[in-house]
Amino acid sequence: MSISKQDILKALETITVSGEGKNMVESGAVQNVVTFADEIIVDLKLSTPALHIKKRAEADIIKTIHEKVDANAKVQVNIKVKAPAKPQNPNLIKGKPIPGIQNIIAVASGKGGVGKSTVAANLAVTLSKMGFKVGILDADIYGPSIPIMFDVAMEKPLSVNVGGKSKMKPVENYGIKILSIGFFTQPDQAVIWRGPMAAKALNQLIFDAAWGELDFMLIDLPPGTGDIHLSIMQSLPITGAVVVSTPQNVALADARKGVAMFRQENIDVPVLGIIENMSYFTPAVPIAIGIPENKYYIFGKEGAKHLAEDLEVPFLGEVPLVQSIREAGDAGRPAALQTATPIEEAFEEITRNVVEETVRRNENLPPTEAIKITTMAGCSAVKK
Numbered sequence: 439m440s441i442s443k444q445d446i447l448k449a450l451e452t453i454t455v456s457g458e459g460k461n462m463v464e465s466g467a468v469q470n471v472v473t474f475a476d477e478i479i480v481d482l483k484l485s486t487p488a489l490h491i492k493k494r495a496e497a498d499i500i501k502t503i504h505e506k507v508d509a510n511a512k513v514q515v516n517i518k519v520k521a522p523a524k525p526q527n528p529n530l531i532k533g534k535p536i537p538g539i540q541n542i543i544a545v546a547s548g549k550g551g552v553g554k555s556t557v558a559a560n561l562a563v564t565l566s567k568m569g570f571k572v573g574i575l576d577a578d579i580y581g582p583s584i585p586i587m588f589d590v591a592m593e594k595p596l597s598v599n600v601g602g603k604s605k606m607k608p609v610e611n612y613g614i615k616i617l618s619i620g621f622f623t624q625p626d627q628a629v630i631w632r633g634p635m636a637a638k639a640l641n642q643l644i645f646d647a648a649w650g651e652l653d654f655m656l657i658d659l660p661p662g663t664g665d666i667h668l669s670i671m672q673s674l675p676i677t678g679a680v681v682v683s684t685p686q687n688v689a690l691a692d693a694r695k696g697v698a699m700f701r702q703e704n705i706d707v708p709v710l711g712i713i714e715n716m717s718y719f720t721p722a723v724p725i726a727i728g729i730p731e732n733k734y735y736i737f738g739k740e741g742a743k744h745l746a747e748d749l750e751v752p753f754l755g756e757v758p759l760v761q762s763i764r765e766a767g768d769a770g771r772p773a774a775l776q777t778a779t780p781i782e783e784a785f786e787e788i789t790r791n792v793v794e795e796t797v798r799r800n801e802n803l804p805p806t807e808a809i810k811i812t813t814m815a816g817c818s819a820v821k822k
């Protein structure tokens with residue numbers, strides 16, 4: 439017996455996905471239904487990356503088709519996640535719009551060396567694996583490390599002609615578009631930048647570059663909470679910031695300052711959450727070297743989680759301290775690219791949380807306006 443597409447759609451009309459209001463056919467979540475002999479393929483596009491909702495939708499589809507259409511049909515459900523679109527109210531967009539770029543996420547920390555760049559690189563490749571179009575902008579004027587982490591340190595962006603204008607073409611690897619301040623500075627040159635200089639250079643890297651369409655642009659910020667950061671926020675409409683910290687007290691104190699900087703009344707960049715890096719040490723081959731317990735909390739336990747609770751910002755997840763993450767960074771191939779590993783799993787969870795928080799942020803808040811700094815010394819800033 440051949441299965442009719444109409445019958446399947448009718449059956450799917452009885453399913454509602456949590457948070458999407460209408461049934462999955464009416465809401466447009468069902469993108470395509472293909473039948474082939476006794477096999478049914480349903481393509482679904484959801485606006486949430488939450489794993490439990492995706493699993494629930496898949497289970498509901500299979501169950502409903504078996505109950506209402508054909509008890510023996512083989513059902514395959516392919517689920518894609520819609521990129522969170524930026525809010526479209528033009529009256530609210532005051533910052534210089536960046537055509538084609540939907541969400542700009544700043545990756546920050548207070549303290550240096552806690553793993554911002556490592557986390558940014560792995561977030562980028564995980565977002566890309568989830569099907570998003572991703573760019574990464576290395577804004578670390580003190581020590582740009584993204585080119586090394588993506589194995590493009592020897593490359594230089596080419597120039598392309600876009601609508602009669604010459605634009606920089608981001609370098610690309612692993613499907614990620616990359617620009618770094620490091621492409622334009624000598625590695626051994628001590629770069630002494632002031633905020634406005636850095637902001638000007640970053641503006642060029644953003645507005646004079648041919649980024650094309652991006653769902654996410656990640657900005658790897660330099661460590662600290664100084665005038666460079668204010669200058670960056672002056673020039674860019676940042677959707678939200680994620681703050682990276684280790685569980686150690688000195689890092690947490692700086693992370694607190696980082697969150698406070700974004701929350702400053704006249705800056706007001708939403709903090710999407712805190713990521714804890716180096717949460718615990720896991721030896722590569724614990725049994726072979728005779729170590730019974732697999733987790734060593736060398737920087738303390740759950741410090742960033744508690745900080746997130748204290749500051750009432752989402753806790754986005756933890757990344758263990760493992761040798762292969764460092765090795766992968768040095769080798770220019772972010773660790774999360776390797777499939778079926780605990781590292782991939784950890785970054786998938788964190789990335790899902792980041793996307794979810796971005797969706798929530800875009801539903802609830804207007805686009806962040808670019809910030810105009812009036813006085814640098816007192817770090818005081820006003821919105822345009």
Ligand SMILES: Nc1ncnc2c1ncn2[C@@H]1O[C@H](COP(=O)(O)OP(=O)(O)OP(=O)(O)O)[C@@H](O)[C@H]1O
Pocket residue numbers: 547549550551552553554555556557578581583660661715716757758759760761762763764765767768
């Ligand atoms: N989870 C981890 N496991 C093992 N090594 C890690 C981990 N996270 C970061 N590292 C290593 O720690 C070092 C510092 O990380 P990274 O450069 O990402 O920090 P950062 O916060 O960007 O530093 P900076 O403030 O200088 O920009 C690097 O050698 C990196 O490979």
Ligand SMILES: [Mg+2]
Pocket residue numbers: 554555556578581583658
């Ligand atoms: Mg860094």
